[in-house]
Amino acid sequence: MIDFTLPPELAELRDRARAFVENEVIPQEPFVDDHDGLPQDRLDALRARARSAGIYAPHVPKEWGGLGLNMREMSIVFEEAGRSLIGPLALNCAAPDEGNMHLLAVVGTAAQQEQYLRPLVEGRVRSSFSMTEPPRRRLRPLDAAHPRRAARRRLGHQRRQVVHQRGRRLRLHDLHGRHRRADRRARRRDDVPGRRRQPRLPHRPADPLLDAGFAGGHCEVEFRDCAVGQDAVLGAVGEGFKYAQVRLAPARLTHCMRWLGVAARALDIAATYANGRAGFGKPLGQHQMVQQMIADSAMELHASRLMIWHAAWVIDGGGQARQETSMAKTYVSEAVDRVVDRALQITGSHGVSNELPLASFYRNVRPFRIYDGPSEVHRMVIAQRILREAAAKPAAGIAPTTPEVAEVTTPIERPNVASTMVD
Ligand SMILES: Cc1cc2nc3c(=O)[nH]c(=O)nc-3n(C[C@H](O)[C@H](O)[C@H](O)COP(=O)(O)OP(=O)(O)OC[C@H]3O[C@@H](n4cnc5c(N)ncnc54)[C@H](O)[C@@H]3O)c2cc1C
Structure with missing residues (x-):
């Protein structure tokens, strides 16, 4: 049976990560520079506190100084880190370092790991x-x-x-x-x-x-x-393609985890605003069109979370999860975009200004529909896999009751679909 209960130690880790982001990371957001990000001294100090809090480098194997979490556990902690754009940096699980650390840990020689992985893990x-x-x-x-x-x-x-x-x-x-x-x-x-x-x-x-x-x-x-x-x-x-798969499918999913956190916070901000702001004689949140936006966002976040958890479960079980991560990446990148967009709509001029972090979320979340493979390319790949499978099982799902039906359910020719990797 499927059990969604979090083990107590993971629930405690989630709460610790949430508290750290609320109390330590979010107060640093005003110091983020438009080009250089968080000043290095502040980032170093944050990382030191993340180490003390026992939440640093959640994805890194324990022998390298991380928490050694599996993908399902990472999906819980990364979402919390993602509630601030600088949260993943604070925990040293931001892209692309996180994916590169994973690849080095899996493929690197001992010497390469010492030379490249160690300074990355240490945040140097x-x-x-x-x-x-x-x-x-x-x-x-x-x-x-x-x-x-x-x-x-x-x-x-x-x-x-x-x-x-x-x-x-x-x-x-x-x-x-x-x-x-x-x-x-x-x-x-x-x-x-x-x-x-x-x-x-x-x-x-x-x-x-x-x-x-x-x-x-x-x-x-x-x-x-x-x-x-x-x-x-x-x-x-000659094995570069294979190694890229080692890196890309999990890294695609960890992007989803982090952006889910951003979008979840956007919804929290929108709901708080809708409760506190009155318009046309009642709180905004009592207007049904605002409620619809909040409900749609909640449903899309929930569906996103379940897709991430499922793909993480496949990877933890030893699968490559190429189809699952493609589907999750496409759906989540578009869902989080809509959730942040609705939050901006609900908060009006306050969302557009820098009073709230939503304008920054809006700018930052949009490219996710492009990198790690644009939605169109993922959709193409997802469909090609389905078509290949259908071609291998003629008449799948259709009983060839008549010669006409038999004719249209027999593949004309086997689709010539190359193995495609999206970055
Ligand atoms: C913020 C950001 C971070 C990035 N990080 C990295 C990184 O770390 N490493 C790295 O190597 N690259 C990175 N990229 C590059 C990224 O992967 C590419 O931008 C992406 O693959 C799209 O390629 P392109 O920009 O050349 O656009 P093009 O390939 O020109 O595509 C433009 C658009 O055409 C459409 N399109 C393309 N192919 C198809 C198709 N087959 N069917 C239908 N429509 C299609 C899509 O809508 C796509 O958005 C990053 C990009 C951004 C914006």
Whole structure:
């Protein structure tokens, strides 16, 4: 039977994380700078307090100083951390560091873990995961399962990419690409100094973006003649696609967990406002159209939470959960967007101003429908899996009662659907 009861120790951890975010993290929000995020000294102090509170690095294996939670447990704690945009940073479980730590813990050698994972866990450096590239001169397919199309043409010359962490403290690039020669590796790791052929990695702030303040903004990175030593190659050559799967499906889900927290807080703010503000002779919350917005948001948050928990359960059971995480990512990214949008509507000009954090939530939540695979690409992949399964079982769900029915339920040809990975 399905049991949704939280074990007492997990419920206690959730409460501790909630209290920490309320009492320690949210009071720091006014200090977040539009481009640089929370000043480093404040972030370091917050992380020290998160360690003392026993909630630091919830996803990191215990031997590396984390809490060693599984995905279901993470979904509880990450949601709490996500109630503030800087909560995941405080607990050191923000994207993309969290996903990169996971990959390093699973795939890295002992030496690589010491060199790259330890400073990440300790919060001394930040990392990026470099996979998508901007379009160049001519249109080309943007299928992350086949990065060689782009990498073959570009690596060795110039590779340019919008990445998503601030340049300051950015030390670790996880580059996903393929190279023509076997000795140029599918996945590269770069700790800039001391390489034979120095990669040039200029970090510069990107143009102002919708979500510039989140996690310290974004920067653009160019890879020119980027080559690294053997010790910086992560895992076996040619296995980059597999390793990306190790990272991407869980990381997609942890994004959902964090954004769920943001949206849940947005609903709390909207409900509080609707109770306290009167309009047309009664509290806003007594107007049925406001109630509809609140009810729709509550239902969508609930459905999002259940999708996350289910996908987490599949991963904890050893599954890849590619379909489940694609469905959760698509649904949750769109649901949290609507929830924050409704909260902004309910709170009117107060929501639009910086009096409330909703305007910032609104800016920051929107790109989630694009990164980690746009909704359209996930929908395509979800449907392709369904169609493949249906093609493997002709007439699934339909009894071929007549020759006409038999004809239309026999696949014309097997769909030629490539394995597709969304980033
Ligand atoms: C805030 C942010 C953080 C990011 N972080 C990272 C990161 O850490 N690492 C990394 O490698 N990349 C990252 N990205 C890049 C991100 O993954 C890409 O932006 C995303 O995959 C979309 O690619 P694109 O921007 O090149 O848009 P395009 O590929 O040009 O797509 C534009 C739009 O076209 C539509 N579209 C595309 N393909 C299809 C299709 N098959 N069917 C129907 N419609 C389609 C979608 O609506 C899509 O939004 C980040 C992006 C943002 C905005």
